[in-house]
Amino acid sequence: MGLVLTIQSRPALLNFGAVAMLPGMVAISLIKEMGPVITALICAGKIGSGMGAELGSMRVTEQIDAMEVSSADPMRFLVVTRVLAATLMIPLLILYADAIGIAGSWAGANIKGEVSFVLFFSQAFAHIRFIDFFPAFIKSFFFGAVIGLVGCYKGYTAGRGTESVGIAANSAVVIASLGVIIVDLIAVQITDMVTP
């Protein structure tokens, strides 16, 4: 993400003599929007479909019923754990993706020019305020919750045939991706209202 953004933005910024703004622009883009949303969409595809397929398969093969008759609450064992894991871990994955993205941007900046790692990062972080980072970090928890809830719901309520496993996985990806975009839209509106 960072590398592509840098390579594509550099010529335009060069025309305006603003190439020094490149690290800051890329960092803000990545931290505020691209990092969280693109990572969440990838997770909606990977984790959402995985949860939908796994729980759907457990439903079809009566494993969820077996858990219930063993006096174990499948909602607690299968759903709560997955939703919590997605809610808590996807934000960390997003932070990781942001860091890799900025590092990629530095690599991109060095393809056509030469800039030291320390200078690039100091320029990048000079433009980032806490208020840029904080709302993006908070909304990533909601992205995780949406992905976990949708994936688990679709898998847990899958039908009885094997066909329903595919349907559960497929609809989990579609609805979780849509959910991520809707949450992002709401988060942007709220951030816009509360920040100066």
Place this chain on the structure above:
Amino acid sequence: MNTTLTETMPHAPLQTKSDETVLEISDLKKSFGDQEVLKNVSLRLFKGENLAILGKSGSGKSVLIKCIVRLLRPDNGTITVLGEDMGALTGNGLEALRRKIGFLFQSGALYDSMTVRQNLEFPLRRMKKAISRKEIDEKVKSALEHVGLPETLDKMPSQLSGGMRKRISLARTIVVDPMIMLYDEPTTGLDPVTSDEISSLIDAVQIKYKTSSLIITHDIECVRATANRVIMLQDGEVYLEGTLDTFEKSTDPLIKSFFK
């Protein structure tokens, strides 16, 4: 040295029926949309007996057994298990009663992501909270030895054959010492030799664990090998109830089509 249940038990139904009722179903009705699957089904399971529920596919057998453990809620009627009304129970009460019922699923329903050991430990940890590590190990080992598969302890379910999965599933059910066993199509999809072994195990479990069993099946050989009493379901209703002999001698075309 422990011997397996199949090695020690004769392959024939047992005559251990008593008059004490452990499970009573009265006027049970269950519909899915417009389709009435169970229509006023009533039956009793006596202590220590093997009761086979026979019927064609779609006759409501599996729905009946799932209503008993409340995986499905009946529309009408009562289910009394060990003197308690299943429909009136919630939360801890329902959990406590379910601990006394073992359920062998048609597919085995082993947890794919767990080893055989973990599959057997799971219900033990849930149902017997104060149990020690040593007791768990002993019970798991004993249950696996009883179904003749002690060597599968650390295998994954995907490494087991269909018959082995059924046996492990039976071990997972008996490991918590249930008082009532519910078997949902225990021999479906198995070859005749393995079906015969599973039927022997059902008899053996009844003797060793002193369980009362409800066996849902359409496999006549399984009925012949295990049942003390038989109930035939047809279109969601009890069609005929009696001993195996009653069914074998029946001239009813439907019964004859099963017992030919």
